[in-house]
Amino acid sequence: MRFAPSPTGNLHAGNVRTALLNWIFAKQQNGVLILRIEDTDQVRHVIGSEEGIATDLNWLGIEWSEGPDVGGEFGPYRQSDRLKIHEEYAERLLREGSAYKCYCSEEELQMEREKALANRLPPRYNGKCRDLSAEEEKKKISEEIKPVLRFKVREGEVSFVDLIKGEISWKLDNIGDFVILRSNGMPSYNFAVVIDDALMKISHVIRGEGHVSNTPRQLLIYEALGFKIPKFAHTPTILNKEKKTLSKRHGALSIKRYREEGYIPDALVNYLSLLSWSSESGDDILSRERIVDEFSFSRMSSSSAVFDDDKLLWMNGQYIRALKSEDLLNLSLPILENSGYTTQNLESTAKILEAVKGNLTKMSDLPQYVELFYKSEVEPDGAAERELIEKEESKQVFNNFINGVEKYNEISADDFKEIMKQVQNDTGIKGKNLWMPVRIALTGQSHGPELPMLIEFFGKEEVVSRIKKVMGS
């Protein structure tokens, strides 16, 4: 298996899904995953994107055993470093008569194309230079035109069985002689992939559906060179909310963004695995082990899927809630410190996290939920809150509550519930009128985590002092 991204920007959900599928399948088959960088287009090459790709994959736990960084017996793993190899095979095709030099200029070709289009004909290369006589060729050479190498497409048809889409076939008269070596000496994509995949002994080519139409050209090259043809699996496209195919611009659905916003890698992996694939069990929350174990191409749908951020968010929340408190703590510490909160006391930090765990769908939400735990002074949030705690009824609640609390040395969550029951009995006040004054006195806000949990966190003294403060004002 191999994942072969081009270094033209950050990884997005589509790229990464392909990488993930390769990883899953390699893992399941006890196979080897190769990372190969396809950088034959220097114009679109973006500096630093190779590192970015590695960072994203590492973060998601997609590991490869051969690649430009780790080496391996089938290297080099950067396509631009394989030029000699590509040239060698191009020459062989030329020698064997499967390819020929073409001297047509871009302007010429462009004109031909427009003419064909105007006549409502397929805009294909017309094979002009296919059978150039020795004389004509000599003339072209003397004109110092740098030729490209074109592959001579045979007659008949080609077909293959896609692991996801089933049998696909083409009549070859629909395909024009295509370029395998550009005039600058660089191989074209369709040529280089075949050489590299064959030489790296790739057994399964798992790639995006956009490549389906490239496959007949590649099959022809495999054929001409006598290479063993790998199995192909073309994965459906992932679309954004506007149902457009993902682009590298605008950072849309970029993996980097998910990493920075504190998504759990496992959650993203899980969500991505469920795009165009489903477990036979019907379960949604699946561990990596289960995905690897249960995956099969036959359960993959062949239509494109829209990436749904809402569902990802939900799933991420599920993973956060399932986190062991130790792991949650480790994940949270840097975020809290970044927001300026002191986390010296690990025990109490863990308690805070436990209290807000249920509210989180992504870790970057954490600061807004923990704020009230770090405040030492509390002021009622708004007019409505202020009004409520100044009501006569509320003062009754406070008095009674303090009396109740004083009977304890420490108050646990259960003690608190007992006390509240007692207050309700004594005052006859219940429901909102009973609980809200306490909440506001303690936190200043009408929203927040469960009160018993809060009480336990603050402890008796803090609780009493906060209530007294409100009563005095």
Added chain:
RNA sequence: GGCGCGUUCGUCUAAUGGUUUAGGACGCUGGCCUCUCACGCCGGUAAUAGGGGUUCGACUCCCCUACGCGCUACCA
């Protein structure tokens, strides 16, 4: 234009000719959980693109149309 691929609730999907009043999940929504925001639990909403065939029977097979996407590059 040609060729290829695709089309089940808003979204991800299940059902690979009969077990189906088309199932689950997200979202939305109603209720419950002594207060709120959440969590959790229980319920509701909503789909086979359209038209022809084949068949006793079609989401499932075939054809046509529509729509979307890809390739048709000296991009990958």
